Amino acid sequence: MAWKAGPIFHQTASHFCGTLLSTALFIFLSWYVQLAISARAESKNGRSLAEPLKIDDSTTLSILRALQGLMSAMSSVALDKSFQLWHFYLTLQPNGLGYISSLALSPATGAWGTADIAVRGRLYPAGLLGLSRMMLVAMVWLAGLVLFFQIAFVTVYDKTFSYPVTAGVGPFNGSYVRPLLDFMRSLQPDYPYDTLPYSYYAAAYNLVGNQMFSTSSPAKDCPTNDCYCYLLSGGIIYATPWIPQGYEQYPLVKLDNVPSVQVDFAPMPIGHVFSDSDCDVFGQNGIQVGVRVCVNYSASSGALNAGLFVCNNGTGMSSNECIATNPPSNITTSFRLATRQATIVSSRSNFSIVSVDDLTNPIPTFMAEDEVAAYRHAQRWLLNFTAADIPAPSSIAQGFWGAGLGGQLENPSSYGTLLQSFQSLLVFPLWLFNANNFGNPDLQVNTMISTLPPQFYTRASIVTPYKIVGFNPTMFALFLAFQGLTLAFIWAVLLWVWFRPGTNGMPFISSFPAFDAMFKMKVASAGDWDPKELDVSKAGDGEILRTTKDFRIYSILTSMGEDDSAISSTYTKSSAGPIDVKVRQLHVSADEVGSRLEEKTERGELK
Numbered sequence: 001m002a003w004k005a006g007p008i009f010h011q012t013a014s015h016f017c018g019t020l021l022s023t024a025l026f027i028f029l030s031w032y033v034q035l036a037i038s039a040r041a042e043s044k045n046g047r048s049l050a051e052p053l054k055i056d057d058s059t060t061l062s063i064l065r066a067l068q069g070l071m072s073a074m075s076s077v078a079l080d081k082s083f084q085l086w087h088f089y090l091t092l093q094p095n096g097l098g099y100i101s102s103l104a105l106s107p108a109t110g111a112w113g114t115a116d117i118a119v120r121g122r123l124y125p126a127g128l129l130g131l132s133r134m135m136l137v138a139m140v141w142l143a144g145l146v147l148f149f150q151i152a153f154v155t156v157y158d159k160t161f162s163y164p165v166t167a168g169v170g171p172f173n174g175s176y177v178r179p180l181l182d183f184m185r186s187l188q189p190d191y192p193y194d195t196l197p198y199s200y201y202a203a204a205y206n207l208v209g210n211q212m213f214s215t216s217s218p219a220k221d222c223p224t225n226d227c228y229c230y231l232l233s234g235g236i237i238y239a240t241p242w243i244p245q246g247y248e249q250y251p252l253v254k255l256d257n258v259p260s261v262q263v264d265f266a267p268m269p270i271g272h273v274f275s276d277s278d279c280d281v282f283g284q285n286g287i288q289v290g291v292r293v294c295v296n297y298s299a300s301s302g303a304l305n306a307g308l309f310v311c312n313n314g315t316g317m318s319s320n321e322c323i324a325t326n327p328p329s330n331i332t333t334s335f336r337l338a339t340r341q342a343t344i345v346s347s348r349s350n351f352s353i354v355s356v357d358d359l360t361n362p363i364p365t366f367m368a369e370d371e372v373a374a375y376r377h378a379q380r381w382l383l384n385f386t387a388a389d390i391p392a393p394s395s396i397a398q399g400f401w402g403a404g405l406g407g408q409l410e411n412p413s414s415y416g417t418l419l420q421s422f423q424s425l426l427v428f429p430l431w432l433f434n435a436n437n438f439g440n441p442d443l444q445v446n447t448m449i450s451t452l453p454p455q456f457y458t459r460a461s462i463v464t465p466y467k468i469v470g471f472n473p474t475m476f477a478l479f480l481a482f483q484g485l486t487l488a489f490i491w492a493v494l495l496w497v498w499f500r501p502g503t504n505g506m507p508f509i510s511s512f513p514a515f516d517a518m519f520k521m522k523v524a525s526a527g528d529w530d531p532k533e534l535d536v537s538k539a540g541d542g543e544i545l546r547t548t549k550d551f552r553i554y555s556i557l558t559s560m561g562e563d564d565s566a567i568s569s570t571y572t573k574s575s576a577g578p579i580d581v582k583v584r585q586l587h588v589s590a591d592e593v594g595s596r597l598e599e600k601t602e603r604g605e606l607k
Contacts, residue, residue: 008497008506012085019078019490025071026483029064033147033471043156044358046256046461057153057467064469072144075486079136080107082493084509089497091521091555092506099523099551104130108513116541136486143482146475154470155355157345157463160250165460166448167239168258169232170434171339171365174374180439181381193389194381200432204382205396207424207431211352212237219264226267232427233260235353236346238436239460241446243348250464252354255344259455261430262340262362265423268305268332281322282383282397283315289392289401290315292322293383297372302364306426307332310404329404331422338362378429396425507555524552
């Protein structure tokens with residue numbers, strides 16, 4: 001036999017529609033938030049973004065907040081209606097419903113009244129019902145709050161094209177130094193001076209501050225505030241092959257998991273002394289411009305200690321003599337090296353690195369004695385302006401020498417710039433003589449070679465950035481739990497009253513709970529009760545709960561047989577006088593009920 005919708009189904013049609021819409025909003029919000037959470041992984045794995053994530057982040061947040069507010073409001077209404085249905089269903093039972101339990105479920109009972117019932121543990125099961133109601137109401141509001149706790153605006157990338165590349169910066173390889181210098185001499189064997197290409201000479205002075213090659217990051221485990229940390233990743237300028245043309249709507253290139261070198265600078269240990277064998281003097285006899293650069297390596301700590309001392313009176317006849325006041329103006333530092341991997345995003349227009357993500361933990365690197373010697377040899381090639389026949393005023397040394405004479409090395413306002421320049425000079429050999437720079441004689445200009453270490457082989461993607469709302473996964477889980485439990489309760493009550501036998505005879509539940517309580521329910525006392533025992537006008541919460549603990553509420557349709565005459569008009573006696581209204585046809589309009597009440601009043605049946 002086909003199922004036919006009964007009166008209860010028609011009565012709850014609007015409640016069903018509201019619950020269905022609340023559930024649809026919950027599903028949509030959950031889907032979108034999960035999409036946003038997974039977008040980071042999708043972006044990291046080089047997949048294209050879903051179209052809904054390409055909407056402006058502020059617009060997205062406004063829409064989500066509006067939908068969440070609508071969902072919370074509709075869920076609150078649906079929850080209130082569910083408690084009404086549950087309330088009326090329980091009054092249909094032969095034993096009725098405890099009066100205090102009725103108060104706990106009634107929408108006419110405010111938050112403080114429900115809380116009062118909930119905290120009185122001896123009022124079981126009313127206390128449990130009150131606690132359940134409070135928890136479900138709280139869940140509705142908390143669900144809307146926690147979803148937007150700890151959100152952040154994060155950048156993800158939509159990919160249009162990807163291709164294999166070699167990229168990154170590896171550890172210093174001292175074996176490359178001598179072959180490169182020999183190659184430079186071979187270009188013009190009869191030339192009596194060292195060859196120093198301008199591209200290297202120009203880059204060396206500002207290497208750590210050049211965002212085409214390097215980015216700064218917060219220093220960790222630093223004993224003072226004078227620590228600096230740089231990540232040499234090379235950016236896309238040393239990615240091979242070159243960036244393909246086209247895709248003008250995608251302004252960035254993302255390099256996944258490129259090898260990088262981290263350089264951590266810190267103040268040189270107090271009391272550290274350089275020996276003459278640690279130092280080289282760069283100057284020219286008869287010219288006052290000169291500096292002394294010292295480097296030594298601590299095998300125990302893995303740190304390179306370096307200092308630059310200004311020869312303000314030039315250099316002497318000896319190749320290692322620095323004529324200076326005592327103490328000379330100087331810059332000193334100490335630095336350690338580590339290898340890491342990082343995902344780099346750079347601009348296609350100017351090659352600048354715009355973001356660094358997915359950093360792995362640093363792995364400290366140490367230098368062998370022969371590598372320290374090769375490192376110092378590379379520094380001499382860069383700084384020895386007389387060997388390269390570079391005029392002293394055009395040399396790198398002149399910048400520090402002039403700063404020493406002008407007092408800039410002692411002034412905190414200018415010292416930082418000069419320190420960064422010195423740091424760049426110290427990093428230069430590490431940058432040039434690694435496997436993925438042209439210190440490696442095998443490297444090709446625009447062709448990938450097969451002899452690099454495997455970590456240099458990665459993928460580049462042409463991408464465009466989008467700002468999205470980043471949700472906290474833990475807060476999202478709480479949102480799912482709170483809102484999901486609330487909707488589960490609402491649906492459970494709705495399905496229960498639909499398919500439970502006897503609920504089709506349930507009184508019609510109006511939008512006026514006070515009227516429903518007065519005319520569609522009846523109150524019975526388990527024992528004799530004198531209404532004079534309670535001064536209704538002055539009764540507080542505690543007195544009401546104490547006095548009515550033995551009362552029970554029944555639907556007006558519930559038959560009590562012979563005991564029906566024992567129904568006490570306690571509710572009516574304490575408020576509006578004796579009322580004996582038998583509304584048998586409950587599915588009537590409020591106007592019809594009102595006119596019937598007027599007729600009874602005129603006949604003197606109501607007082």
